[in-house]
Amino acid sequence: MNTKTKKSFTLGMAVIGSYLFYKQDAGINIFIFTIISAFALMYLHKQKGYKTLSLAILPSLLSSIFIVWYPQLFTRTIWVLGYLLMWSRMLPTPYPIVTLFQGLVSICESPIRLLKKGEIQPKTKATGQHKNIIYIITTTIVLVFILLYIKSNPVFSKLFSNIDLSFIEFGFLMTIIGLYLLLNGLVTINANKKIQGLNSIKSTITKTTITQRDQQEYLIAKLSIGTIGIILFIANITDLIVIITGKLLEGITYSEYVHQGFNTLIFTLGLAIAIIIYFFRGQLNFHHHLKVIKRSGSFWILQNILLALITAYKNMLYVEAYGLTYKRIAVFLALICIIIALVLSLKKLYQPHTNWVYYNKLALSAFICLLFMSFIPMDRIITRYNISYSETRDIPYILSLSKPNLKLIENLMNEKDELYSENAMILNNKIFDLNQKAANNNWQSWNFYIDSYKRAQ
DSSP: OOHHHHHHHHHHHHHHHHHHHTTOOSSHHHHHHHHHHHHHHHHHTGGGOHHHHHHHHHHHHHHHHHHHHOOOHHHHHHHHHHHHHHHHTTSOOSOHHHHHHHHHHHHHHHHHHHHHHHOOOTTOOOOHHHHHHHHHHHHHHHHHHHHHHHHHOHHHHHHTTTSOOTTOOHHHHHHHHHHHHHHHHHHTOOOOHHHHGGGGSOSBOOOOOOOHHHHHHHHHHHHHHHHHHHHHHHHHHHHHHHHHHTOOOTTOOHHHHHHTTHHHHHHHHHHHHHHHHHHTTSGGGGOTTHHHHHHHHHHHHHHHHHHHHHHHHHHHHHHHHHOOOHHHHHHHHHHHHHHHHHHHHHHHHHSOBOHHHHHHHHHHHHHHHHHHHTTSOHHHHHHHHHHHTOSSOOHHHHHHSSSOOHHHHHHHHHHTHHHHGGGHHHHHHHHHHHHHHHHHOOGGGOOHHHHHHHHTO
16 A cells, blocks of 8 residues: 555544544544544555454454443553554564564654655655645644634734634644654554564574583572472462461461562562573473473472462452452452463473563463453442452542442442441542533543433433
8 A cells, every 4th residue: 555545544543533532531432433443454454364454453442342331541551552553463573572562663753754754855856745744744833823823912813703713722733743643653654674673583492502501500490490399389288278277377367368478479470480481491492301300390380370379369368358459459460460471481391482482472461361351340340349248348449449330339328328428428529520521521432431420310
């Protein structure tokens, strides 16, 4: 597809995007913009094939649909990432990390690249592409100064008083320019040579001669991994005994049982992953006594997976006793990512892939995990769980959430007014603000969450 067509699509999408997003909240505007972008992508890159285009569009499309139902910040963040990857995937690369970096670098280079392409060299006629850029820049400069003169000169402002230019605002123009620069880096994505050079990194380890250093690393790995595997096995057994019997040691609370040394546990699990990928980065994969270290490494990794599951169970005990919060959800999310990394580490023991391949598999797995997590309405889950199942109800914390289920809180307060009367004013103010927002929102910001309060009026 020629550059002129891509520039036209970019400008059109920038104008439409500014109309949808300027001074608007997240809602159906994100879904509409995603649909428009998806059609533009399919038209500009129709040679890529249905499968490639579908996989590129799917993450941002699913996120945009969920945002229409429940526009939480986490999902909006994943949508931005998915939208970036949607365009970046049009450059051929087998590595997800390259795809991400390529998109980011292309966006950063977009203003510089645009200005360079817009320069007219001596003794050369301006091409159609150059003319478009000149017209865009000239029009923008003229419109900006017209607005400035209108605001600063009352006589000049009087001349335009009979012309309705209310739809043209400085912020709106800046939004168009900003979106154009961003989209220019994606729609007309440029292959950065240094980033593309990462594609040349080998995916498999090449077998060479075992050196003395490799032999030393083998001995260190065999002794250290085997020893700490046995130690961790004993530690896991003690935890399992506590879990099965249901009895904590005297003087230890649930908070201490879960969080005492939790950061150390996370560091330990991360260190275990780092040790595995370090030792198996090279010729250790071809050592003649490889079976021994593979078995001890597999045993240690399985023990670390068990440790992560035990830690998740401890966190669940803490949630049952003290309620569900974002920090405790973050613990579960971190443990899921760690388990994924450990499973990939276990797979690496039996497949001589380079660490570069491991990092890319981990990045892709983490993105998929975060994508599915973003479809969970966190604030609603926290509200419902803490009110319905938790032994303690931290109403001030629930009301501090951006999008809690206020109807559940209101019903609880009506039932037990004497217990939560001090929070009634906060609740009423929050409901009033949402009602006002529902009444005043434009169609671009429409979503089911806000609309439910509009219908309830």
